[in-house]
Amino acid sequence: MKQLLTGILSLALVFSLAACSGGGGSATPAPNGGGSGNEAASTELNIYMWQQYISDQLISDFEAANNCKVNLSYMSDNADAITRLTAGGGQEYDLIMTCDAYMESLVAGDYVQKLNLDNIPNAGANINEAYWTAKDYCIPYLMNYIYVVYNTETCPIDITCYNDLLDPALKGQISTIDGARNLFPIALIALGYDPNSTEESEIAAAYEWLVKFNENVVAYGNAEQNLTNGTASVALTFDGNASWAMTEMGENNPLVVAPFTSDAVQLGFDLYVIPKGAAHVDLAEKFLNYICDPQVMAANLEEYPYSCPNDAAVAAASEAYRSDPARDFSYKENVFFQEDVGDALVIYNDYYQKLKVGE
C-alpha cells in the first residue's frame, strides 16, 4: 500500500505540473462546424502530416485569418497515412499528407475526394504542372530528391554514378534510405532498366545489385545524424536532410552533392489530399489555397528549406534558400518518379526481405 501511495503522489505531482502549464491547449472544447449546414463556415481543420514540416507561424496566421482552430497530428511513416485512408479513421481528418507514388491506388480505391480547383486558384496559378500528378485529387506541397551526398574529406572516392556506390573502398561507409520502393529503382537505373519495372527478371537483377550495395551500408535511415557525426562518409538521402546536414557542418562544410553525369535521380512529392467523408472541406480548400500563395510558401521555405513545386514561391524566396548547396546540382531535370507498380509490389517486397534476411 505504501508503494501505491508513493506512486500516486508522485503522479499527482506530475499531473498538476502538466495541468498548470499545458491545460489551455488540451482542454479546448471541440467546436463542431461540420454537419451544421452548408452556410456556416467550418471553424476547425484537422490535418495529418509529417512533423517538423510546416511553419507554426503559417498555421497561426491561417487560424487568425479564418477564425478557426487547426489541429495537427503527425505520422511517422507514409504507411500511417495510407492505413488511415484505407482502413479507417480517414474521415476524422480534412487533409492528409501522402506522396505521389500512392495516388493511383488511392484514386482507384475511391479513398480521396475530387478537388474543386476553382476554389484553389493559387494552385493552378503557381504550381509547376510537370510536378503535379493526379491533378484533380491532390495539391503538391513540398518535394524531395533522393540523391547521393558525400563528405569530400573522408570519402575515399569520387562518386558520379550509382555504380560507384558498389566500390569496395566504401565498405561500411554508406548511410542510406530504406524501403523496397525507394531502394530498388536506384538499382534498376544503375542496371539500365525502367525504375518502375514490373519484370521479375529485372527486379531479380536489381536484387543482386543491392546485395553488393548492402555490403557497403553502415545503416538504413538516420542519414543526417550519420553524416554529421562521422559515422558515414556517403549518404543516399533526401535533399532536405542533406540541407540540414550541410547547415549543421557550418562554415567549412565538406559535404557535396555527388556530381552525377547520366543516372537519373528520384523525385517524390509530399502532397495533400482530402479524404472521403471529410467534415470541413470548405476550410480545407481555403487552407490549400493559402499555402499555394507565393509569399506564404516563400516564408514557409525559409523555415523548412525543402525543394518546392511552387515556382512562384521559389522565385519569391530569399537568396539563402535559392543558393542552398543541397539544391545546387546540375541534373535537376534528369529525374524519375515512383509509380504504383500494382501486384509487382509483392515481388519487390519478397526480394527486399531476402536482401535484409540474407542467404
Next chain:
Amino acid sequence: MKKPIDDASSLQAINRRRDVRRKTLPALAQAGPVSVWMILFVTIPMLFIIYISFMSRGVFGDVVYEFSLESYQTLLDTTYFKVILKSLQVAVFTTVLCLGLGYPFAYYIARKPPEVASKLIMLIMIPFWTNSLMRLNSWLLLFQTSGPINTFLQWSGITDHPITFIYTDALVVLGMITNMLPFAVLPLYSTIEKLQKSLLEASSDLGATPVQTFLKVTLPLTFPGIFSAIILVFIPSLGIYTVSDVLGGGKVLYIGNIIKNQFGSIRNWPLGAALSVLLLVITGLLIFIYTRFAKLEDMEVV
C-alpha cells in the same frame, strides 16, 4: 447398507448445490470481466485476422474477399523460415541474459526490508517511464564515432582511431537487455519476496550448503516467477524490432518488421495475417512443450 450411501450421496448433492451458489457469484465477479474483455477485444479481432489470412491481396493493396490459400503458400518460402529462426535466436539470447542478470538482482531486492525493496523496485521502473526510442537514441549518442566514449578513448590514448560501436550486434544486445530487464525482474521479485525465510533457515539448519539450499529449495519454489519472467521476456522479444532498427542500423529484418511492413507499406494484409497466425502457432507450441517439459500442468497455461 444401502441407506447410508444414499444419505451420503444426497448430502454431497446438497453440498454441491450450495457450492455452486456459494461459488458461482464470486466466480462470475472475478473471472467475468477478464473473460468478457478477452472475448470482445482479443478473440473477435483474432477471428477476423484468421479470416483475413484466407483472403488475398488486390492489385492496389485492398483485401479481396475470396477464399485463397495464397498467403499460406507464400509462407513456405525459406525466407520466412530464416526470419523466424533469427527472431527465435535473439529472443532466446535476450531471455537467458535477462533471467541470468535479473534473478540475482531480484533476489537482492527481495531480501531487503519491504520499505527499501519497494523503493528499489520503483527505482527500476522510473527509467522506463521515459520514451524507449529516446533511451535507445541515448546509446547512439554515447557510443557514436564522435561521441563521448570514443573521444575519451582517443584522448586517453587507448586507441588512435575511433572504434565503431554503433550499428553492431553488441549494442543491439545491450539495448535489448536495457529494454526487457524489468519484465524479468518484476515477476521474479514478487515470487522471491514470497519465499519464507524460515524455510531457507530450516534448510541450512538441516545441514544444507547454500548451493544446495538454492538448488533444492529456492529455485523450485520460485519456479512460477521464473515461468512468468520467461513468458514476459521471451515472447515480446520475439516480435520486437525497434531495438535492432535503431541500434543495429536496420540491416536485419525480424518477424516483427515483416508483419509490420505487410500491414503498412506493402499492404498485403492477408500475408500479414497469415504470418501472425504462424507466429501464434509457433509460440503456442513452444509454451505447450515448455510447460510439459517443466511439468507445469498446474500453471494452467495451455
Next chain:
Amino acid sequence: MAKLTKVQRRKKALGILGNIYSVLIYAVLYIPVVVMMIFSFNNQRYNYYWNGFTTQWYGKLFSNDALIGSLWYSLVIAVLATVISVVIGTLGALGLKRFEFRGKKLVNNMLYVPIIVPEIVLAVALLIIFMNLGFALGMGSILIGHCTFCIPYAVVTIKGRISGDGDSLEEASMDLGANRMQTFWRVTLPSIMPGVMSAAFLSFTLSIDDVVMSNLLAGAKNSTLPVLILSMNKTGITPDVNALTTIMILVIVAGMVLSNLVKGRLNKRVPQ
C-alpha cells in the same frame, strides 16, 4: 571485538558483492536517462552530437502546447489504463486460479494472444472493428487498445503470486465471521499486494511508452507523447523533448522524496 565467524564473513562478502552488482545494474538502466537529460542542454536543432551548452530548450518547452498537451494526454491514458487493467487483472487472476468454469481454457489461452501477436496486428483488427461499429476514435479507443495488452501482463504477473495456500487463510477468515468483501480486502489483497504492485508498474510502463495502438487508434485531435516522438524520426528528436523528459523525471523523484519525508514524519508521530 569478537572475530566474525566464517558464515558471517561470507554473508558480509556476499552483501558487498550484491551491492556492487545492483549498482552496476542500476547504472546500465540509468545511463540512457542521464544522457537524455544532458542532451536537453544541447545547443543543436536536433540531437545529433554535443554542440555546446544552452538552456533555451527549457524556455521553448513552455510555449510548446502540443508537446506538453501530449504528455498530459499520455499520462491520463496511462493512469486510466493501469487502474482498469489492475482491477480486471487482479480479479481475473484470482478467478482463473480459484474457479473452474466452462470457457476457462479459452480465456487462459486468449490471455497469451496479445503478448504473442505483434501489436500492429491487434491494432489493425481493432481499428477495423471500431470503424465498422461507428465507434469514434479517440481516448476511448486508445484506452481499450492499451488495456487489451496490459490486462494479460497484469494477470500473468499476479497469478505468479497467488498460490494454493491463500485459500486456507481465506477459509480461516471466513470461518472467523468475516464476509467475502472483508476477506478480500483484509486477507487476499494484502497477500498478493506485491504482485498487484508489479502489475500496476508493468501496465503503467507499457501504456506510457506505447506507440502502435496509440498511433492507429488515435483520433484527429490528440496524440500521445510517444507517437509525437516517433513522428520526429524523419528528421530527429528535438532537445525540447529531452527537456520535458528531464522535468518529468525530476518531478517523479521529488515526489518520491517528498512522500518519504511526509511518511517518515507520520511514522515518527504514531508511537507517541
